[in-house]
Amino acid sequence: xxxxxxxxxxxxxxxxxxxxxxxxxxxxxxxxxxxxxxxxxxxxxxxxxxxxxxxxxxxxxxxxxxxxxxxxxxxxxxxxxxxxxxxxxxxxxxxxxxxxxxxxxxxxxxxxxxxxxxxxxxxxxxxxxxxxxxxxxxxxxxxxxxxxxxxxxxxxxxxxxxxxxxxxxxxxxxxxxxxxxxxxxxxxxxxxxxxxxxxxxxxxxxxxxxxxxxxxxxxxxxxxxxxxxxxxxxxxxxxxxxxxxxxxxxxxxxxxxxx
Amino acid sequence: xxxxxxxxxxxxxxxxxxxxxxxxxxxxxxxxxxxxxxxxxxxxxxxxxxxxxxxxxxxxxxxxxxxxxxxxxxxxxxxxxxxxxxxxxxxxxxxxxxxxxxxxxxxxxxxxxxxxxxxxxxxxxxxxxxxxxxxxxxxxxxxxxxxxxxxxxxxxxxxxxx
Numbered sequence: 001x002x003x004x005x006x007x008x009x010x011x012x013x014x015x016x017x018x019x020x021x022x023x024x025x026x027x028x029x030x031x032x033x034x035x036x037x038x039x040x041x042x043x044x045x046x047x048x049x050x051x052x053x054x055x056x057x058x059x060x061x062x063x064x065x066x067x068x069x070x071x072x073x074x075x076x077x078x079x080x081x082x083x084x085x086x087x088x089x090x091x092x093x094x095x096x097x098x099x100x101x102x103x104x105x106x107x108x109x110x111x112x113x114x115x116x117x118x119x120x121x122x123x124x125x126x127x128x129x130x131x132x133x134x135x136x137x138x139x140x141x142x143x144x145x146x147x148x149x150x151x152x153x154x155x156x157x158x159x160x161x162x163x164x165x166x167x168x169x170x171x172x173x174x175x176x177x178x179x180x181x182x183x184x185x186x187x188x189x190x191x192x193x194x195x196x197x198x199x200x201x202x203x204x205x206x207x208x209x210x211x212x213x214x215x216x217x218x219x220x221x222x223x224x225x226x227x228x229x230x231x232x233x234x235x236x237x238x239x240x241x242x243x244x245x246x247x248x249x250x251x252x253x254x255x256x257x258x259x
Numbered sequence: 260x261x262x263x264x265x266x267x268x269x270x271x272x273x274x275x276x277x278x279x280x281x282x283x284x285x286x287x288x289x290x291x292x293x294x295x296x297x298x299x300x301x302x303x304x305x306x307x308x309x310x311x312x313x314x315x316x317x318x319x320x321x322x323x324x325x326x327x328x329x330x331x332x333x334x335x336x337x338x339x340x341x342x343x344x345x346x347x348x349x350x351x352x353x354x355x356x357x358x359x360x361x362x363x364x365x366x367x368x369x370x371x372x373x374x375x376x377x378x379x380x381x382x383x384x385x386x387x388x389x390x391x392x393x394x395x396x397x398x399x400x401x402x403x404x405x406x407x408x409x410x411x412x413x414x415x416x417x418x419x420x421x
Contacts, residue, residue, distance in 0.1 A: 002374045007290030012380075013320075015289045020320055020388075022282055027387055029278070033271050034400035040268065042403070043261045069403050098395040101413045107402050162266055210403035218261070219403040225276055226269075230398060235391040238283035241291070241372035241381040 004241075042210060042217035049141045051134040052117040060141075060209070060216050063134060069107045070209040073230075074147030076202040077113035077120060079137065082193030084113070084123045087184075088204060089253050092129060094232030099131040110134060114142050114202065126255065145221060147205045151197075160203050161223035168197065182248025191252075206230065279391075291372060291379035302383055304367040311363055318365050319385035326359060349411050368392065 007015075049060045064070045075092065076085035084092075095109060102109045110132040113120055117135040124133055142148035149158045154168045189199035204227055208220040228234060233251075237244045294301060306316045314325035351361035366389055370382040390396060395413075399406045 002291065002377070002379070004372075004374075004379075005288070005290045006379065007292055009292055009294075012290050012292045016383075017320055019282070019285055019289065022285065023384075023388060026275070026278055026282055027390055029271075029275055030390075030400070033268070033275055034405055036268055036271065037401060038403070038405050040264050041261050071398055071402055094394050095398065098398075100416050100419065101395050102398065104414070104419050105399070105412045106404070106407070107399065109398060162262075162269055206401065208402055217403075220401055221265075222272070222401065226272060228276055228279075229391065230394075230401075232394045235397075238279070239286060239368065239382055239384060239392075240370055241287070241379075243283055243287050 037220055040220060042219050045209075045216045045218055047140075047144070049136070049139055051112065051136055051139070051141070053132065053134045054117075054121070058134065061211055061214070063108065063110065063112075063132075064209075064211045064216075065103075065108050065132070067103070067106050067108045068211050070211070071102070071107060071109040072145075072207045072209070073109070073111045074142065074145065074203070074205040074207065075111040075113045075133070076147075076192075076199075076204055077115040077123070078148070078192075078194070078198060078202045079115050080194055080198050081115060081119075081202075083191070083253075084115075084120075084127075085188060085199075085202070085204075086191040086251070086253050086256075087188055087249070089127060090233060090251050091204075091227070091231050092127070092131070093254060095230075096129045096131050108132070112136050112141065112147075114148050127253070142202075145205065145207050145218075146223065147203055147207075149201050149203070151201070154197065154201055161205075161226070168200075180246055180248065184249045187249040286382055289382060291381050293377055294380045302367065302369045302380075303385065304365050306363045306365070308359075308363065311359060319388065326362075346411055353414070 045060065051058045051060075051063060053063075063072075073088075073091065073095065075088045077088070092111065099109050111120075112134045114136055116137045120133045120135055136142050143150070146158075146160055149160075157167045158165050185200060186196055189196045192199055203223065205221060205223040206227060207218065210217045210219050234244065300306075303318055306318075310316050311326045314323060316323040347358050347362065351358045354361055365385065367383060367385040368389060369380065372379050372381055384392075396406065
């Protein structure tokens with residue numbers, strides 16, 4: 001016999017109708033925040049960035065691939081990682097499916113990381129992904145958009161998610177999109193073959209850009225739990241009987257699960 | 260200037276995330292219910308022609324009016340986004356059927372749990388209740404031009420011309 005509260009269909013419907021009001025209000029509020037995002041001023045980018053892509057060397061305007069909007073997922077794959085971040089991989093598993101739809105709607109969604117292109121290509125093959133993935137190796141793109149930090153910045157305290165962090169020390173939940181007990185950052189560092197300091201010099205985020213009249217504008221960036229809604233599996237868990245139900249990192253890369 | 264506006268926006272975003280956490284908690288408080296046998300019918304995602312004709316459709320926890328007797332009238336189906344006036348017609352033709360047939364099936368998700376051999380129904384969502392589960396929209400909500408839609412802009416992934 002379950003210890004969870006059980007009820008009749010009628011009792012459930014009564015509770016559900018009440019919750020429906022709150023859910024609708026949340027959806028409307030989400031629409032309103034989306035509207036507010038579009039009101040942010042666009043900031044012209046005059047700096048020249050270079051990227052390595054499957055098609056060769058590319059500029060930031062090139063990354064748009066003929067479309068007017070570019071969404072960049074700042075995928076955590078530092079030059080010293082032996083594999084891409086396992087947590088970012090669960091996010092990429094989601095958007096890999098609908099990049100093709102956004103591409104048909106004037107939006108290029110792609111990943112950008114600091115590891116050399118050959119590493120990204122090998123890992124992408126391993127994961128079976130098809131979304132475009134550019135390397136920002138040697139450039140300042142990731143640093144300018146608060147997705148990568150130098151050792152010196154780390155020692156002195158970085159600014160991430162619009163907040164100043166204290167000088168680096170070992171923490172458990174650094175920049176993590178979910179609020180989790182256990183040691184998610186330590187576990188992730190191990191899964192990328194690095195130590196925690198190296199692992200956390202890359203941070204998760206997404207940035208949006210617009211291209212108009214040959215000029216690129218930065219329009220939006222979000223980090224940490226700002227990525228929560230983009231992490232496809234969580235909105236599903238938020239509707240599961242036991243919710244997120246997590247005490248530590250419960251996921252692996254999709255080819256690392258046993259049978 | 261951007262940064263000041265972004266910091267201002269960060270507050271409602273954080274509030275939205277916390278509110279979302281709170282609703283997720285409330286969902287878990289719904290009572291669990293053991294259920295009957297007509298699976299799709301019981302979970303309000305499939306309706307008979309008779310229900311449709313007579314206004315017996317209760318979808319997304321609302322009783323709908325009877326369907327128009329002539330199939331020509333376009334009525335926006337309950338799809339998770341607020342997209343388009345031609346949606347019902349277009350989706351029907353994309354599915355190789357007419358509007359009445361198309362709208363006898365509806366989108367939804369239901370959650371169940373299994374404990375000691377007993378299955379319980381715990382949650383169901385329909386229509387825009389699926390919005391947060393429709394991955395591409397959360398990304399578009401952060402794009403410079405937002406959802407930017409005046410009609411159905413998506414096709415099946417193998418139907419785009421390269």
